[in-house]
């Protein structure tokens with residue numbers, strides 16, 4: 001059976017998500033599975049360059065697995081030494097009450113049963129999109145319990161969503177071959193969808209070789225004259241071919257969608273019109289509480305508008321490539337122009353652009369910021385010369401008040417991404433529960449009313465929790481051996497009204513009224529939707 005690349009990505013994402021949320025044992029199982037899948041994929045690849053790249057990816061996954069195994073071993077040692085209280089009171093049976101412990105993540109199970117790596121488990125609870133290529137370097141300042149955050153500045157208690165974990169969990173392991181950026185493509189929505197469908201189909205049909213050969217023939221950035229390693233890093237980690245998020249995946253936010261379409265699509269369709277005073281926006285800033293869908297919107301722009309998507313977080317620019325950062329910014333824009341129409345998405349831009357001269361401003365980030373300003377100025381003059389070859393900077397922030405004035409001026413369009421409306425919350429529930437069976441007593445309109453003040457990410461958490469309640473009840477008191485014998489169908493139980501009630505009682509909203517007031521005040525002063 002042909003191995004699907006999107007499945008490998010999906011399972012890698014799950015492995016990392018499990019690792020980042022502390023489920024090291026489960027992560028290990030997924031990692032083993034991915035290594036096996038790549039192994040099987042390798043047997044079907046004849047092209048030596050492509051083989052070598054996949055071997056590299058396999059090695060990387062194996063290394064990550066080793067690291068996760070290392071953590072598991074340390075934890076086992078600590079447990080054996082009695083340093084950690086056994087949450088289940090020393091018993092090996094699963095106790096439902098253990099899930100109620102306030103200090104314990106209810107989603108953290110004990111060790112999963114060992115699995116035959118050839119029998120790939122279908123994830124049953126967490127909804128993921130298959131085939132979503134994901135980035136390698138992310139900062140996770142937005143909150144959550146990320147263990148991989150080495151560089152981000154944690155700020156207070158803001159942003160309690162787990163979205164950052166999700167995002168981080170999805171680090172990219174794809175080889176460069178799969179990430180060859182598209183050359184300038186048509187702006188029609190159907191283009192990107194067609195590409196995706198074709199991609200899925202050809203993978204299933206075992207025709208991926210042909211497709212990739214075709215992509216290899218596409219226009220490629222010539223690295224001569226540039227730091228080759230940096231170019232490769234950008235193509236590998238930052239260029240996303242098809243983020244696979246569609247407008248329909250995003251609930252609510254109609255105005256933001258319309259605005260983004262207008263800012264990106266129209267200039268590509270009507271280049272002659274978007275000249276002079278009507279030149280395209282060089283930058284759009286999405287402002288709003290964490291977990292409201294800003295990153296999703298950026299990905300949807302790239303998917304739906306068929307632009308080449310450069311996905312970079314401020315921490316990538318300032319920390320990992322310290323010393324190389326200005327070069328990286330320069331190259332980023334150079335490549336974006338080459339692959340235009342392009343969207344450069346800079347997440348958490350505030351951490352790059354804290355007010356100039358402020359005590360927190362480091363020399364390195366000051367230089368990066370200056371380079372960014374220069375490059376953004378360059379965008380408009382370049383687009384004057386070549387209308388239609390649009391490069392747009394799309395930035396997101398949860399802390400707009402921290403943004404440097406010079407940069408704020410260049411992010412000409414500043415739009416607010418609010419908490420979901422009542423209608424939006426219901427749509428979000430429907431999106432999140434697409435693959436879950438609901439009991440007849442569940443009224444999503446009522447649930448949506450109760451979720452007032454919750455962000456999109458909070459609502460996703462509530463749905464996730466509610467959809468796991470029945471499973472938790474089912475395995476309560478069971479021994480691991482018994483759980484192992486349960487069929488998937490026995491755990492895939494419908495979600496009831498009570499499950500939502502319990503989940504709601506456990507998951508609090510992450511955005512306070514005080515925060516909302518602050519956003520409103522900033523938007524009144526600087527907003528420009």
Ligand code: ADP
Nearest residue numbers: 163250251290291292293294295296456457460
């Ligand atoms: P932000 O970038 O604003 O912090 P994200 O775009 O990363 O937020 O969203 C985090 C998660 O919250 C998403 O992965 C998704 O599950 C959920 N989410 C938030 N807003 C929406 C929305 N409008 N529609 C669908 N899902 C959403």
